[in-house]
Amino acid sequence: xxxxxxxxxxxxxxxxxxxxxxxxxxxxxxxxxxxxxxxxxxxxxxxxxxxxxxxxxxxxxxxxxxxxxxxxxxxxxxxxxxxxxxxxxxxxxxxxxxxxxxxxxxxxxxxxxxxxxxxxxxxxxxxxxxxxxx
Numbered sequence: 001x002x003x004x005x006x007x008x009x010x011x012x013x014x015x016x017x018x019x020x021x022x023x024x025x026x027x028x029x030x031x032x033x034x035x036x037x038x039x040x041x042x043x044x045x046x047x048x049x050x051x052x053x054x055x056x057x058x059x060x061x062x063x064x065x066x067x068x069x070x071x072x073x074x075x076x077x078x079x080x081x082x083x084x085x086x087x088x089x090x091x092x093x094x095x096x097x098x099x100x101x102x103x104x105x106x107x108x109x110x111x112x113x114x115x116x117x118x119x120x121x122x123x124x125x126x127x128x129x130x131x132x133x134x
Contacts, residue, residue, distance in 0.1 A: 005114045012107045016100060023096045030086035032064025034075065 038055035060075040
């Protein structure tokens with residue numbers, strides 16, 4: 001018959017494996033942010049120069065850090081849904097990884113407590129008994 005600790009560890013292992021399977025199905029990942037921008041052009045007679053409500057756009061931009069440098073890229077309307085999906089995938093990936101760390105920490109605590117409990121009888125046997133004072 002398995003002990004309580006063994007049953008808890010089995011449940012944690014099952015939870016870990018379930019999350020690992022979820023991780024495999026996440027899909028492509030992309031970090032960064034999407035912005036919708038409106039811009040002024042360089043034409044002197046254009047209405048965008050004098051009226052902020054008549055700026056050109058919207059234009060989409062993706063911005064992210066790549067190798068420590070900020071990268072900005074123009075994104076077409078057709079690409080926006082794919083970028084959003086991949087960015088949502090990255091968020092889901094990070095959440096699953098956080099959960100994997102959490103389950104692993106719980107398993108580590110359980111095993112550490114179990115190891116302490118197993119080593120206690122040996123420690124008691126090795127310690128010299130204190131003599132009663134007369």
